[in-house]
Amino acid sequence: MQPITSREIRLKSRPDGIPTPQNFEVAEVPLPETAENELLVKNLYMSVDPYMRGRMMDRQSYLPPFQIGHPLEGGSIGEVVESKNHKFKPGDLVLSMLGWREYFVSKGDGLMRIDPGNAPVQAFLGALGMTGLTAYSGLLEVGKPLEGETVFVSAAAGAVGSIVSQIAKIKGCRVVGSAGSDKKVAWLKEEAGIDEAFNYKTTDNIFKTVDKLCPDGIDVYFENVGGKHLEAALETMNPQGRLVMCGMISVYNATKPPVGPSNLGHIISKQLTMQGFLVGNYFHQMPQFQADMGKWIAEGRIKWKDTVLEGIEKAPEAFMGLFRGDNFGKMVVKL
């Protein structure tokens, strides 16, 4: 029986600084009938990602801004519950970018059918999906780590960072990561198997800590955080080092222009390369990524954590939690 309404999470107002519950609203909308060639999808899991903060601002960027009063968009995994489209049948699992709503009617454009095999379906939002591809392409195509080199990963217990860290280990690197809790640090060392990890919230001096844990210097820095992390990395980078600029979560909620690193001159004296990375330019690597990642997972060489909140109404809380480091690995909402 087709449901007649669907709940969705809308942007109610643009956050000024740290997002608050008042920036979001839950709305219940009528679902149109499924017409010829259309299908109805029930979302099962929604992805909650730091980059969405950028789209909440009214500015031109690589993706258009979210509109006030419209539902937020992001990756989600859903199940086809009704289909009048010959390409899909009820029970099919599909990945969409339509985001934060319980149901949607579609002509099938932009939907990707997925076959989870033995993997939990939500992994297609994380390690086996866009998050994993971000880690894979960013590290290997931009960072280009060589065996024996030192890779420093900030937010190493986060969705992207945890995969970056483990791929770097598979490639024979010495891997050092930062994280925001002792529990995350323990997981990185004991489960993910990286060489060194530290709690950046309790370290006295991140410069000294990074320098001490990377006695041979840093060859590749995978940047998810910005701020002092970047400054400390620049200090310890080796000549010809590469900085993969993937995210800067520490400044996404800044209400005034953040202070840039004071030691950017190292880029010249150490001949560093600092390169911005957006996964959207690397979709062509998806088949290779899925082949490699599938193999590594089967071999038990890649592990990951999900932080799952239940109920669409929890999505704003999940999103706000990203900036407090509430997530351990990938943050998803289960519907």
Next chain:
Amino acid sequence: MQPITSREIRLKSRPDGIPTPQNFEVAEVPLPETAENELLVKNLYMSVDPYMRGRMMDRQSYLPPFQIGHPLEGGSIGEVVESKNHKFKPGDLVLSMLGWREYFVSKGDGLMRIDPGNAPVQAFLGALGMTGLTAYSGLLEVGKPLEGETVFVSAAAGAVGSIVSQIAKIKGCRVVGSAGSDKKVAWLKEEAGIDEAFNYKTTDNIFKTVDKLCPDGIDVYFENVGGKHLEAALETMNPQGRLVMCGMISVYNATKPPVGPSNLGHIISKQLTMQGFLVGNYFHQMPQFQADMGKWIAEGRIKWKDTVLEGIEKAPEAFMGLFRGDNFGKMVVKL
């Protein structure tokens, strides 16, 4: 007749902030006799360069620090006045890195014989020498400008910037430059033939000026200055743009950590590449550079300015003048 003494400029103390005359001293030293296999060189021109400021600090970097009480080192062009080495004869012109002294005795190691042809000899310290190679390799190998792209050059009337600007024109780019006086701006537009130039010292708002003069955005930024120049460039960069990080003269005399650019996040959202450049890694391009540059000069497509101070005792003043923008093009001292 062999001279018996030579004057040299020594580092007397390490500058704290802007260098002052007290940081330098002139010393007169006895010259050893020219022994078997040795030659005596009389310097004619000495190169005075901003990068030398870095070597005045006692820190590890890509070149060892200058030592207190020792003569400063840098490029110089000299003439062989006496030779007991079969590879050199009196009258030969040689390029050395032995720097700020009137005469030196050498076994010939590290000396490069030059044939000035129709060019003034001091051009081998500037457009035809290391300065020109810096511009050539930095722009073409790191910036990789394509025909029709916009190249923004800071300190465009400086030694490196003026050559970068004209090579970019030769490569079919739209070229915009900043300079520190109206006279330099006029030269850039009228003599060097670049598309737009502005006086950064008198512009109200460098962000608006750069944006207005680069209506199609910036594809390649050639960085000689740092500070607000870099911030303005980041603001106007096009997606996939390249930043060639060659120098940051605005921060070389900083007595406290300089404030980095507040908008470094553009590196991610615009997928920029910011790459540090040291000419020392591009010496292998010297033959290709000299061939191209010789041709361009013969065709009248590359022009340059020298600022020449006379007398070795003027070297500290010439050096200090770099940070006031006293130089128009290459700063050299004629002995």
